[in-house]
Amino acid sequence: MAHWLYKSEPSVWSWDQQVAEGDKGTHWNGVRNHVAKQNLMAMKNGEQGFFYHSNEGKAVVGIVEVIREYYPDHTDETGKFGMVDIKAVKPFKRPVTLDEIKQQPGLEKMILVNNSRLSVQPVTDEEWAIVCRMGGL
DNA sequence: GCCAACGTTGGC
DNA sequence: GCCAACGTTGGC
Numbered sequence: 001m002a003h004w005l006y007k008s009e010p011s012v013w014s015w016d017q018q019v020a021e022g023d024k025g026t027h028w029n030g031v032r033n034h035v036a037k038q039n040l041m042a043m044k045n046g047e048q049g050f051f052y053h054s055n056e057g058k059a060v061v062g063i064v065e066v067i068r069e070y071y072p073d074h075t076d077e078t079g080k081f082g083m084v085d086i087k088a089v090k091p092f093k094r095p096v097t098l099d100e101i102k103q104q105p106g107l108e109k110m111i112l113v114n115n116s117r118l119s120v121q122p123v124t125d126e127e128w129a130i131v132c133r134m135g136g137l
Numbered sequence: 138g139c140c141a142a143c144g145t146t147g148g149c
Numbered sequence: 150g151c152c153a154a155c156g157t158t159g160g161c
Contacts, residue, residue: 009159033144055159098160117143117158139161146155 003123004039004049005112006064006086015051015061018088025087029073032081036120041070043084050123050131051088052112059095060131064088093136106130
């Protein structure tokens, strides 16, 4: 199973808001980047990902899961882009900050570190295990 | 608030 | 189809 990382500015959509949606989850819309789109299209139901707060906090704060696979994003007037639905699974016992990720051996290749602008990213199994452990899970 | 990195747009 | 100009993102 693949793993993912979703970036969101807390002022736009925060982890707390995601948790408040419960098991029905919410659609992850607004992606307008083709690499991010490819990642969205590759996602399968049940695959988990990190929820990352960009800008403010700059930390991985919890784990989410895909509950609906790629479908058209009706807010995209060009019709080119789509979205998936995700729900919050569990919070980290403690947030894992970008600083810590940068200093952690084994995470040098994370896209978060190397291409900070990509909003939906794949995470390798190794990276997943390391970051989960750092988050106390 | 600044600016580097990246993507997109549009003139040629 | 190239590339300069512009807009956006996100770390600092």
